[in-house]
Amino acid sequence: MSEDTQIWEQIDRYLSGEMNPTERDVFEQAIASDKQLTEQIEASKIASEVVVGFEVLKLKAQMTKDLAKPKHNFGKYGLGLLVLIMVSGVAYFGLNSPASKPRSASSTSVSLGPAQVGTLAATDQGTSNAPIATPANSPKTKEGTASVAKELANQKTVEEPQKQVAVVKEAVVIQKSIEEPAKHKVSTEDKKEVSSQVLKKVDVCEGLSIQMDLYTSASCKGGHTGAIHVKMQTLKGGQAPYTFSIDAEHYTDASALVDLEAGSYKLFVKDANACSLQYPNTVVVKEISCAEPAKEFTYNPAYDPAWVIPYNTHKNAKSVKIFDKSGREVFTATVHNGTPNDWNGDSNTGLNVGMGNHPYIIEYTDGTIDKGTIMIVR
Amino acid sequence: MTDNSKDQEIIDAIRTGNNSFVLNHLYKIALPKIIRLVVQNNGDEEEAKDVFQDAVIALFNTVKLNKYDERKEIDGFLYFVARNLWINRIKKKNRQQDIMDTEIKEVNESPLVSMISDEKQAAINELMNKIGSQCRELLKYTMHDGLSMKEVAEKMGFAGETVAKSTHYRCKQKLATIIQGNKTLITLFKE
Known part of the structure; x- marks a missing residue:
């Protein structure tokens, strides 16, 4: 082995702790007086990271393949909507003027998010409680989804009341503000009554419900740095474009209401038909201490x-x-x-x-x- | 609650390169927790899978570089890394929200262990392209798979251990010299 490459072997032995104490002392003295050697050691360490990193990163491709679940989004939101249409759409949509297009009973559609997952797990595997596709059951899950959709459609009438409870966290439903809060938990029977009422009125906003997911950013203590964000892609119901407001007066078309101080807010959303709905829950913008991070x-x-x-x-x-x-x-x-x-x-x-x-x-x-x-x- | 022997089995499997065994186990054990963490903190499942992947990469990397502290639970390690990654991403997206600190076990140590950032990834690929395919293959055997020089000689069709060894150090020198000549890169990895 050449003089030249020998140094790399020595560095290896030093770094892996293979040197005996005497050797190590000599080597460490050399390090102290030889700047180039210090650099070589540094480079040698990085070389290990590079080689290992290069191989390890190949795992990403493997995992991406394993975890791929192409129709996921459709499953979570789209399917819910689809089933909604199957269940109540016929009874409901046809009876309304085309312009209003109320996505009725969105509480129903929302409930399908978690409900679908739950049922899916039950029919497909019995144990899994999270929507994860492991490589083995991924294709199976997809098949399952389709059949579950039908099954759900049938079961819905019966199971809906319990499922409503689980819903609220997952996505949030906005009911028209003039409606009683109880409309949140309509059963399928109730809905039929609602739809017959709608028949009599020509209000495009009647029966309208809009659903969307929100998240908030905390505000610095004493500042106006909080915000309420609407996940635009989760907006369903009503006519786009939507505008948002916290005082029911000043509406903005931005997806976030910004510069808020910490506190509780009411949130209003208005659709293109100027139907204004109030978000059923108070939105809380938390306070965080920005001046003093952990110390x-x-x-x-x-x-x-x-x-x-x-x-x-x-x-x-x-x-x-x-x-x-x-x-x-x-x-x-x-x-x-x-x-x-x-x-x-x-x-x-x-x-x-x-x-x-x-x-x-x-x-x-x-x-x-x-x-x-x-x-x-x- | 720790299954030490299972953890040990996983670590050994990472070392010996039984990747699918490790991954399948982690999909079952660690992934659901990370999905829950991310989804409960303003993320969606796709983002959770992303974070999970980066955490798994960090685990493999840390183990392979012999930096893994085996007293740590794998599960906890991945959760920490994922949590930190997620906090960083949220910060980047400027959605600062309180990440719930409830499920944290050993808070004292920063879990940012041998993470591979995007910049590092680019640098790694560039470097490995520069050293040629023979060195790439050989260094994988010696530095990643941990094969002996004898095994390397067999795999690469060398006459014997001595050839394997000298080729290994020539390759290592090649790589290290390129690294030494690139200050930006050194800073990137020293960070």
Whole structure:
């Protein structure tokens, strides 16, 4: 073996702990005085990561194939709607003026999300309670879905009352505000009555229900940084485009109501026919403390390659400094766009920082700072 | 609640390359929990599967690089990694919401273990393309599969261990030298 490649073998033996103590001492002395050797060791470590990473990443293709479930979205939402049409559509849609197109009884359609999954599991496997396709049962699940759809259509009348309970969390239903809340839990029989009422009225908004999923972003304490977001792709019922409001006066066509302070909000949605509905639940925008992120951290470099520096993401970090017990800076970095986002436990001079508590300071462009400690354990 | 022997079996299977065994087990045990985590925190199932995949990659990577702490439950490891990944993604999407901290067991340690970011992935592919197919195959045997030089010699049709060994170090040198010459790349991996 050539002189040249020998060094790589030595590095390997050093890194894998195969050297005896004497050899290691000599080698470590060499490291201390030879900058190139330090770099070679670094490169050797990275080379291992590269080779291993290259192979490991091939698993992604495998998993993507295993977990693929092409008709998933259709299953969850579309199927619900389809069954809805099968069940109540004939009785309902035909009786209304074409312009209004009320997606009636959307509480029914919503209930099918979880109900379908539940029933599916019961018929198909009996045990699985989550909609996961393992490679073995994936195709089977698809077949199952179709038959379950029919089955559900038949069972619905009977089973609906219990299922309504599970619904509310999964997706949310908006009933026309003038309707009584009890309409939430209509059974199929009730619905027939409703539809006959609709016949008599020519109001396009009558009987209209819109369903959608929401999520909220918390607001910083004392600030107006919260938001209510509508998942636009989950909107069903009524005529697009929709507009949203929290005061029933000022409507916006954006999918998010922003700059909100923490608190409870009413949410209104209006469709293209100007049918305005109120969201049945109060929407709560939570409060989070943005000024003071968690302050004490523990980090074990032997276990984790890096500690994620806890920047306040609402502000622009400018620099980060880490000190040792005696207050000397061991690590300083200028921060650009959140980079570096972590610290590997090495000082600026490339040495391992000792165990114990290390205060850190993050400075932001607005002049504020965050302080905390990172405790190194090895 | 830990099934240590099962965990050990999984770790061994990762080391020996019995990937489908590992994956099938993780689909059953870890995936549902991660789906629940993500779905309950403003994500959908597809996003959950994405996060799950990245967590599994991190697990394999960590084990293969001998950095895995075997006292840790695999399940817990994946959950931690997935949770952190998901928090980061939510932050990126600027949907900051409280992630529920309920199910967390050992909160003290950051689970960001040997993650492979998109940037790293690109760098890895580029590097592996530069070293040629023979080195690529050989380094897979030696550094990923952990085969002995003798086994490598057989697989690659070399005359003997010595040839395998010298070829291995030549390949390693080739790769390491390219890495050494690229400061950006070093920073990327040191992070």
